[in-house]
Amino acid sequence: MSEDIVIRVEDLGKKYLIGHQVKRERYTALRDVIPRYAKRIIRNAADLARGRAIIGGEEIEEFWALTNLSFEVKRGEVIGIIGRNGAGKSTLLKILSRITEPSTGRVTIKGRVASLLEVGTGFHPELTGRENIFLNGAILGMTRAETRRKFDDIVAFAEVERFLDTPVKRYSSGMYVRLAFAVAAHLEPEILIVDEVLAVGDAAFQRKCLGKMQDVALGGRTVLFVSHQMAAIQNFCDTGVLLTNGRVTASGAIEDVVRRYMSASTALSQVSLLERGDRGGTGEIRMTEVSFKNGDGNYVQSFTSGGAAIIEIGLGGPRPRVAKNVRIALGVDSDLGQRVLVLSTHLAECDLTELPPDALTISVQVPRLALAPGRYGFTLYCSINGEVADWIKDAGTFEVEAGDFYGSGSLPMTGQGAFLMDHRFEIGSAAVTREKLEQLNSLC
Amino acid sequence: MKALETIIVLEPGRAERNYWRDLWSYRELFAILAWRDISVRYKQTVIGIAWAVIRPFLTMIVFTIVFGHLAKLPSEGDVPYPILVFAGMLPWFLFSSILSEASASVVGNANLVGKVYFPRLIIPTTAAVVTLVDFAINLVVLLGLILWYGFLPGWRIALLPGFVALAMLASLGPAFLVAALNVKYRDFRYIIPFCVQFGLYVSPVGFSSAIIPDNWRFWYSLNPVVGVIDGFRWCIIGEDSPLYLPGFTLSLVVVALSLWCGITYFRRTERSFADLI
Numbered sequence: 188m189s190e191d192i193v194i195r196v197e198d199l200g201k202k203y204l205i206g207h208q209v210k211r212e213r214y215t216a217l218r219d220v221i222p223r224y225a226k227r228i229i230r231n232a233a234d235l236a237r238g239r240a241i242i243g244g245e246e247i248e249e250f251w252a253l254t255n256l257s258f259e260v261k262r263g264e265v266i267g268i269i270g271r272n273g274a275g276k277s278t279l280l281k282i283l284s285r286i287t288e289p290s291t292g293r294v295t296i297k298g299r300v301a302s303l304l305e306v307g308t309g310f311h312p313e314l315t316g317r318e319n320i321f322l323n324g325a326i327l328g329m330t331r332a333e334t335r336r337k338f339d340d341i342v343a344f345a346e347v348e349r350f351l352d353t354p355v356k357r358y359s360s361g362m363y364v365r366l367a368f369a370v371a372a373h374l375e376p377e378i379l380i381v382d383e384v385l386a387v388g389d390a391a392f393q394r395k396c397l398g399k400m401q402d403v404a405l406g407g408r409t410v411l412f413v414s415h416q417m418a419a420i421q422n423f424c425d426t427g428v429l430l431t432n433g434r435v436t437a438s439g440a441i442e443d444v445v446r447r448y449m450s451a452s453t454a455l456s457q458v459s460l461l462e463r464g465d466r467g468g469t470g471e472i473r474m475t476e477v478s479f480k481n482g483d484g485n486y487v488q489s490f491t492s493g494g495a496a497i498i499e500i501g502l503g504g505p506r507p508r509v510a511k512n513v514r515i516a517l518g519v520d521s522d523l524g525q526r527v528l529v530l531s532t533h534l535a536e537c538d539l540t541e542l543p544p545d546a547l548t549i550s551v552q553v554p555r556l557a558l559a560p561g562r563y564g565f566t567l568y569c570s571i572n573g574e575v576a577d578w579i580k581d582a583g584t585f586e587v588e589a590g591d592f593y594g595s596g597s598l599p600m601t602g603q604g605a606f607l608m609d610h611r612f613e614i615g616s617a618a619v620t621r622e623k624l625e626q627l628n629s630l631c
Numbered sequence: 632m633k634a635l636e637t638i639i640v641l642e643p644g645r646a647e648r649n650y651w652r653d654l655w656s657y658r659e660l661f662a663i664l665a666w667r668d669i670s671v672r673y674k675q676t677v678i679g680i681a682w683a684v685i686r687p688f689l690t691m692i693v694f695t696i697v698f699g700h701l702a703k704l705p706s707e708g709d710v711p712y713p714i715l716v717f718a719g720m721l722p723w724f725l726f727s728s729i730l731s732e733a734s735a736s737v738v739g740n741a742n743l744v745g746k747v748y749f750p751r752l753i754i755p756t757t758a759a760v761v762t763l764v765d766f767a768i769n770l771v772v773l774l775g776l777i778l779w780y781g782f783l784p785g786w787r788i789a790l791l792p793g794f795v796a797l798a799m800l801a802s803l804g805p806a807f808l809v810a811a812l813n814v815k816y817r818d819f820r821y822i823i824p825f826c827v828q829f830g831l832y833v834s835p836v837g838f839s840s841a842i843i844p845d846n847w848r849f850w851y852s853l854n855p856v857v858g859v860i861d862g863f864r865w866c867i868i869g870e871d872s873p874l875y876l877p878g879f880t881l882s883l884v885v886v887a888l889s890l891w892c893g894i895t896y897f898r899r900t901e902r903s904f905a906d907l908i
């Protein structure tokens with residue numbers, strides 16, 4: 188193994204056995220149930236005799252959560268692992284942290300590993316904050332002396348001084364997460380493995396945690412990091428690995444890997460909305476299609492910055508009656524999957540108190556589009572009386588081309604931020620500036 | 632520095648080469664888990680440690696009445712019957728609580744097993760150590776009984792720790808086995824309470840094992856608890872309760888065998904715990 192490679196994964200595979208419930212009719216007769224039950228007992232008994240695990244369900248299937256995985260991690264590298272839900276990210280981390288064993292292949296790890304697959308593993312609700320710090324520290328692999336040394340830092344980081352001797356079951360969930368993360372953030376292993384733990388906690392605390400982890404990374408430690416937040420991944424990691432259905436489909440510089448991931452997910456969103464099965468809600472209203480128009484009412488392929496934009500949403504679904512209190516929203520995401528803004532009937536103060544059955548489209552009209560040139564994705568949401576009726580994530584994408592937003596003749600630049608904003612520059616005399624400064628000083 | 636660097640290789644079916652050293656390096660986690668279980672156990676209970684005493688004490692009274700007074704079974708020498716019963720009750724409760732606590736412990740700590748690595752053998756062992764607290768409290772009760780009856784144990788009482796260890800080993804063997812099986816087949820959750828209840832009557836808790844007919848006595852010791860209880864009585868009661876050596880040896884062999892089986896099975900399956908739990 189070469190000097191600066193700390194993790195080498197070769198041909199790794201992980202197999203799970205999963206059971207399926209056979210689809211059954213709503214009403215089953217007792218004479219159907221009894222033989223089925225007997226068959227299951229016999230099968231379970233046979234499994235027991237052979238020493239195999241019992242899997243629920245009638246049909247058993249082998250499922251490869253990871254197949255032929257190979258990659259290397261260098262010392263001091265901060266590597267992001269991304270992929271859709273169920274791609275196998277957590278499974279990979281579990282193998283690397285020795286929680287479960289691989290089914291094929293081999294992993295070689297050099298150095299002390301600490302893994303953080305969940306915040307607050309082993310926290311006991313009856314124990315106090317102080318006691319839990321020691322408990323959790325030991326579970327994550329710190330010695331008692333180490334925990335004692337870092338105790339004050341941990342408490343300060345978590346900002347829970349006042350509640351140190353209160354059982355954690357009395358903590359608010361935010362405090363709980365803070366305390367749990369504070370312990371984890373003070374780990375000092377050579378290799379740190381972090382699963383999606385930042386999804387919890389408020390935004391400010393998330394930032395603080397990222398900062399702390401960045402310090403860890405700057406300290407020359409190797410970090411493996413899983414997250415669905417592309418912004419965090421890009422800030423934090425140098426390189427990345429993209430997992431798709433248990434295989435590596437891209438690896439290398441993090442920007443390239445994130446771009447591959449995003450373009451793979453927009454390919455999915457180009458499916459016509461009628462065929463989208465992966466949507467939520469009661470289905471009382473179904474959004475059937477989306478089309479784009481410019482200010483003249485013509486259908487267009489893309490919008491221009493500074494021009495009018497109209498997004499028209501087709502409405503379907505079984506609507507025999509007038510639907511009350513309908514709310515429709517459209518979330519716009521950047522190329523990198525970050526939510527840029529939300530357009531909603533609620534925000535624009537035009538909630539649809541009554542939507543008649545013969546309303547077949549609804550359109551969002553933006554008089555002057557303030558988005559920078561680039562590609563944007565959007566999510567559609569519709570609720571009736573506060574109950575989600577339809578919800579399609581990553582419903583589609585649209586392009587914004589450079590346009591004369593400022594009316595100055597110069598075009599906004601691509602890749603320089605997501606927003607355009609009216610602004611002016613003004614030159615003031617020195618005297619005014621000093622006066623202003625004094626005014627400011629007196630305020631402080 | 633470089634020489635100290637640990638290299639771990641993960642492969643399917645690869646046995647840990649440094650398993651026991653690894654286990655030793657996790658002793659601090661072991662200690663802290665034991666401390667957790669002990670402190671949680673006595674938080675939020677009104678009379679706390681008294682619970683540990685009530686069960687064996689009441690059982691002792693019932694057994695003394697049923698076996699000693701109604702059935703008129705003989706004691707050993709002129710030992711008061713309550714002392715005879717309590718000297719058997721003590722190891723029996725140690726054995727049975729380890730068996731039930733430890734065998735449920737792995738499933739009970741599912742969140743740890745699924746999220747962090749450590750040698751899993753720690754979990755049932757911790758559960759066993761925790762039951763020692765209750766045992767120690769009961770030992771004090773026994774002391775009280777001894778004083779009450781003005782009964783004087785001999786020098787053999789000094790050997791008691793050895794028999795406590797024997798009781799723990801005797802229960803840990805089956806406990807490891809059941810703890811591992813429990814992960815795969817939750818049926819064992821129902822089997823253990825039944826075994827414990829049943830065991831109380833087939834083990835010489837309420838009576839002296841000297842009343843067993845001679846030609847049965849050797850085979851009776853196939854139940855390892857027989858050896859453990861006889862050992863306890865030999866320590867506490869002394870002269871009047873001589874150790875039946877062939878039977879005791881058989882119990883020792885059974886204990887060693889079950890311990891070996893338990894550990895082997897546990898170690899063979901512990902790598903898949905996280906997938907099944």
Ligand SMILES: Nc1ncnc2c1ncn2[C@@H]1O[C@H](COP(=O)(O)OP(=O)(O)OP(=O)(O)O)[C@@H](O)[C@H]1O
Nearest residue numbers: 203204205252271272273274275276277278279906
């Ligand atoms: N113990 C298990 N038994 C059976 N199947 C499992 C087990 N653990 C995971 N799987 C399956 O393996 C696949 C990968 O799961 P994994 O948790 O690694 O996904 P992930 O990439 O972490 O997803 P997410 O982004 O949602 O966290 C999933 O299809 C899951 O159902």
Ligand SMILES: [Mg+2]
Nearest residue numbers: 276277278382
């Ligand atoms: Mg996951």
